[in-house]
Amino acid sequence: xxxxxxxxxxxxxxxxxxxxxxxxxxxxxxxxxxxxxxxxxxxxxxxxxxxxxxxxxxxxxxxxxxxxxxxxxxxxxxxxxxxxxxxxxxxxxxxxxxxxxxxxxxxxxxxxxxxxxxxxxxxxxxxxxxxxxxxxxxxxxxxxxxxxxxxxxxxxxxxxxxxxxxxxxxxxxxxxxxxxxxxxxxxxxxxxxxxxxxxxxxxxxxxxxxxxxxxxxxxxxxxxxxxxxxxxxxxxxxxxxxxxxxxxxxxx
Amino acid sequence: xxxxxxxxxxxxxxxxxxxxxxxxxxxxxxxxxxxxxxxxxxxxxxxxxxxxxxxxxxxxxxxxxxxxxxxxxxxxxxxxxxxxxxxxxxxxxxxxxxxxxxxxxxxxxxxxxxxxxxxxxxxxxxxxxxxxxxxxxxxxxxxxxxxxxxxxxxxxxxxxxxxxxxxxxxxxxxxxxxxxxxxxxxxxxxxxxxxxxxxxxxxxxxxxxxxxxxxxxxxxxxxxxxxxxxxxxxxxxxxxxxxxxxxxxxxx
Numbered sequence: 001x002x003x004x005x006x007x008x009x010x011x012x013x014x015x016x017x018x019x020x021x022x023x024x025x026x027x028x029x030x031x032x033x034x035x036x037x038x039x040x041x042x043x044x045x046x047x048x049x050x051x052x053x054x055x056x057x058x059x060x061x062x063x064x065x066x067x068x069x070x071x072x073x074x075x076x077x078x079x080x081x082x083x084x085x086x087x088x089x090x091x092x093x094x095x096x097x098x099x100x101x102x103x104x105x106x107x108x109x110x111x112x113x114x115x116x117x118x119x120x121x122x123x124x125x126x127x128x129x130x131x132x133x134x135x136x137x138x139x140x141x142x143x144x145x146x147x148x149x150x151x152x153x154x155x156x157x158x159x160x161x162x163x164x165x166x167x168x169x170x171x172x173x174x175x176x177x178x179x180x181x182x183x184x185x186x187x188x189x190x191x192x193x194x195x196x197x198x199x200x201x202x203x204x205x206x207x208x209x210x211x212x213x214x215x216x217x218x219x220x221x222x223x224x225x226x227x228x229x230x231x232x233x234x235x236x237x238x239x240x241x242x243x244x245x246x247x248x249x250x251x252x
Numbered sequence: 253x254x255x256x257x258x259x260x261x262x263x264x265x266x267x268x269x270x271x272x273x274x275x276x277x278x279x280x281x282x283x284x285x286x287x288x289x290x291x292x293x294x295x296x297x298x299x300x301x302x303x304x305x306x307x308x309x310x311x312x313x314x315x316x317x318x319x320x321x322x323x324x325x326x327x328x329x330x331x332x333x334x335x336x337x338x339x340x341x342x343x344x345x346x347x348x349x350x351x352x353x354x355x356x357x358x359x360x361x362x363x364x365x366x367x368x369x370x371x372x373x374x375x376x377x378x379x380x381x382x383x384x385x386x387x388x389x390x391x392x393x394x395x396x397x398x399x400x401x402x403x404x405x406x407x408x409x410x411x412x413x414x415x416x417x418x419x420x421x422x423x424x425x426x427x428x429x430x431x432x433x434x435x436x437x438x439x440x441x442x443x444x445x446x447x448x449x450x451x452x453x454x455x456x457x458x459x460x461x462x463x464x465x466x467x468x469x470x471x472x473x474x475x476x477x478x479x480x481x482x483x484x485x486x487x488x489x490x491x492x493x494x495x496x497x498x499x500x501x502x503x504x
């Protein structure tokens with residue numbers, strides 16, 4: 001199963017914020033057996049976001065996760081761009097508006113804001129693409145959206161990491177099936193790096209695993225990540241590698 | 253001037269590594285007056301990388317910076333993908349090979365590796381797309397490449413952050429002109445967030461600046477980044493904002 005991730009935000013394109021969201025999302029998807037094929041970052045620009053989403057949809061992944069640009073300010077335009085890319089209208093979600101109202105009333109009561117009024121920016125967050133299911137935001141005001149379009153499951157999440165993570169765990173992952181893969185990281189020590197490749201190829205052949213390798217510096221150390229179904233499988237693979245003379249140290 | 257960034261690596265798509273390289277590159281480009289329009293991350297797959305590069309070239313940015321996949325292992329295929337995307341051959345760079353040989357001989361003498369022989373993987377790193385200029389890697393073995401193609405300046409850099417940064421600073425930025433912009437970060441305090449937007453719009457109108465704003469939590473605090481030509485301009489803009497009732501605290 002193929003997935004793509006799109007992150008939205010000028011602060012990512014100016015280098016002011018490191019995009020840690022896409023790695024978080026990618027890890028969760030990978031564990032569930034999705035192969036993340038591409039991650040794209042664009043700015044807060046309706047036309048650009050729309051273009052990127054249309055391109056992703058042409059590649060027909062099983063899942064598309066979009067993060068960022070759902071807030072109340074004028075440059076939060078992701079929902080509009082999604083709606084336009086899908087050729088759908090933005091429709092007021094009454095339930096969402098109610099939830100947003102409660103959210104700001106609570107902030108006002110607790111003294112965080114001076115005015116609980118549902119101004120234009122706050123109301124805007126309650127508009128979702130026609131046919132989309134709202135996704136609850138346990139940590140913030142803006143709801144997310146889930147919509148299936150021409151066979152692609154599209155999830156639209158906020159960009160603030162705390163909100164994105166909460167919505168991903170609570171609302172998105174349960175729709176994407178059980179956790180299927182374990183990722184285990186190792187540091188491998190080999191006397192000759194060129195000998196490692198055929199051993200890894202044999203392990204991939206024998207066991208139900210994917211293995212990523214990357215050199216650590218220029219010495220004898222290679223980082224390995226083993227993706228497989230269970231810790232039992234990890235054990236079988238590492239025993240196999242060690243029997244072939246690869247010394248392994250598990251990380252984290 | 254428009255720029256795009258492409259980062260390459262399976263470890264980015266599996267979420268095992270957070271892509272901090274693209275933010276670093278984006279920041280340096282932004283300071284030089286480039287507008288980074290899109291960042292794309294793909295895996296270590298010739299066809300995928302080739303496809304992404306071809307798509308970027310169709311959008312005709314002024315600059316394309318590619319990072320990752322230049323090492324000696326079998327899954328380091330970026331140079332090959334770049335050459336194929338440009339319809340060029342990979343050509344042995346004799347000077348690069350000499351440099352690589354010296355590099356491994358030095359590592360061998362210092363006891364970091366057991367064998368200094370130029371095996372297939374190490375020799376591979378000396379092949380660059382026809383017509384490309386090698387970029388020196390002060391921190392590692394693999395050279396980068398600079399090639400101009402149909403008006404797009406393409407730079408191919410390693411993925412290890414230390415190597416990428418050194419090559420960017422030493423070999424790439426001098427080819428991209430002087431530093432033009434200062435980025436200054438502020439925390440703005442406003443009693444009503446909806447009043448800030450018109451004030452910022454007026455500042456952008458009056459001064460030669462770009463301003464990014466993003467809410468910090470749900471209170472009265474908004475993060476502002478001011479992009480302008482000098483600290484003198486930053487001062488003018490902040491004085492203007494403060495005169496309009498926006499309280500500012502400079503960050504970092």
